[in-house]
Amino acid sequence: MQLYNTLTRQVDTIEPLNAPAVTVYTCGPTVYDYAHIGHWFNYVRMDTLVRVLKLSGYQPQWVMNITDVGHLVSDADEGEDKLEKGAKREGKTAWEVADFYTQDFLHGMELLHISAPDHIVKATDHIAEQIELIQKLETKGYTYVISDGVYYDTSQFEGYAAFARLDLDGMQAGARVEYNREKRNPTDFALWKFSPPPDEGGKTRDMEWDSPWGKGFPGWHIECSAMSMKYLGETLDIHAGGIDHIPVHHTNEIAQSEAATGKRFANYWLHSNHVMVDGEKISKSLGNGIRLQEIIDKGISPEAVRLHVLESNYRSQSKFSMDSLQAAQNRLTNLRAMAVHRWQPNDGDATTPLGFLQANRDAIHVALQNDLDTPEALAVLSRLERGLDIRGINNTSQEAFIGLLEWLDAAFGLGLADVPDTSDEQKQLIAERQAARDTQDWAKSDQLRDELDAQGVLVRDTDSGPIWSWKK
Ligand SMILES: [Zn+2]
Missing domain, CATH: 1.10.730.10 (Isoleucyl-tRNA Synthetase; Domain 1)
Known part of the structure; x- marks a missing residue:
């Protein structure tokens, strides 16, 4: 079986590490709003990947995450947490928002016959694993702390630009004034964000946890590294997701994971392209x-x-x-x-x-x-x-x-x-219609055809007799 591999920029033959097992990790939804058709294109495609692996004799082990904390409004780690924003919009807590849209997403998965992943994992259920991974990176000298959180120093990771073929010099020169000037490099990203100071009512965030660095919440990227490694090991066979994840999210997943383990994070990267609605x-x-x-x-x-x-x-x-x-x-x-x-x-x-x-x-x-x-x-x-x-x-x-x-x-x-069979009554009508045709009783045959049509059954006549089908 062959797949276009973003890592090599060519179509590669799949050779899983422990065939027939194939580990597959796909980035799941951020549950702050309803999934739209663009998202569903992506998930149906991920499902197709898993289905084709199965048909080809492999035993895929599929993990999909649910991002229910830490995904900021801009993928480049700026702005508000989407979940907290959703909570304000709906007058609910971030927990309620996450729960509601997670359920809605899972229902959509069922409606679309998307196979159930072996594990659907929530970021908020894996805070300890994320903290542990950040500590590992800290010990190895990849992190630094600034006023709003713990950051990953991308200049410490050789080959940071390789996966997405990023032009880091250009990014440095073109970095917008608004970007967090405390960061050492424009591409550095948050591993752990500190809770903001309480507002007048003494409230900070709905979702926050203690950590060695202070109260706060994990950044978006670290969850995928921590959870994929927990369930599927340090090197994945296939990692998949939307094409827009290449320059930031997946680049950062690779930087974190490979810095922590010293091993390649995933051997094959599959990316689903965009969907244009009415152009x-x-x-x-x-x-x-x-x-x-x-x-x-x-x-x-x-x-x-x-x-x-x-x-x-x-x-x-x-x-x-x-x-x-x-x-x-x-x-x-x-x-x-x-x-x-x-x-x-x-x-x-x-x-x-x-x-x-x-x-x-x-x-x-x-x-x-x-x-x-x-x-x-x-x-x-x-x-x-x-x-x-x-x-x-x-x-x-x-x-x-x-x-x-x-x-x-x-x-x-x-x-x-x-697709179901016709009922006994409908079979009877089809037989009666045929009998009417045999005796050239066209009026009766037409009347029976209309009756069947009203029940959603179409009948057409072929050399080997009548064939029926459902109108939809
Ligand atoms: Zn991810």
Whole structure:
């Protein structure tokens, strides 16, 4: 299996340290607001990575974090903690905000059939591990303390600029006046931030902990290093996340982890590209960060959202619009129409050859193993669907076809094997309609077809008899 590796800037063959086990760490959400469609693209892609690893014989051990403290408004460690900001906005505590949006996120994961990671870990549940890692860095001389916290001295880490190919001199020269002048280098980042002085009501923050350096809270980056090492060891096979994490968050994760352990932090880095909504980047000011629930409320199924994500390559900038999502919904309807062949094998010779099923399954697998080429995999799936539409299946190929549907679900998570059969009453109506056609009673056959249509069942006539499918 091959993946484009941000570390080497080339497509590399995956060679896990302890195959068939593969350790996978993916950066999860900051739970201060609802996840939007851009986030969901990212998580469906991470899920696809894990699914393809499984289909390729590996045993992925997947850890995803929940950032519920310390992610400041600017990724470059300036401004307010997003959680505390969310708390003010909603008149709740930061703990309540974190809990609410964590639950909402987990619900979205379920709706989108995103596989459950082996561990979903919260930053606030791992304060001790983060403090321990900061102490390790302190002992090795990578930290310094200024008025608002403990910082990582990036100039001490040789190769800090390498991963993101940063131009440090340019950054130094171009550093904006507002940046914290107590920092030794513009790229230095907080490992531990001190709680601000209490306000008039004596309140500081909702979330704060004691530490060897004083009361405060961990910086955003340290959680991923501390938690990935706790659950998956000092060197990960695959670390994945959004492309915007490359220059700051992932660069800082590498600096912390490798300084602490002296070992390479991750062998493969996979990054999911941005999603453009109606041609624009998703931003708060444009208000174009559409939520999953808004999409579902428009009658689009979560499976169609998944399908739409898979229609673009994770490395390319993807386009999202409600029109393209509706097109994905229609494509899903066609795939569901393919899936219901399992309920209606013909007993004649007309059938899709088993070789055709196997060849398409193999071609899909090859595409997915080739750096998760989901657009190519879906193109093959469409060929499979059209081929089945012509020949259908018979009693001999039925079992193989059901096995194929289950395999496709393992790859794509589209629930094709779960598409239900018609009820006994609907089967009866289909049979009666056919009998009416046989006696050329067109009025009755039309009336029965309308009745079925009203129940969401479409019937079309083929050489091997009527074939039904669900309207959606
Ligand atoms: Zn992270």
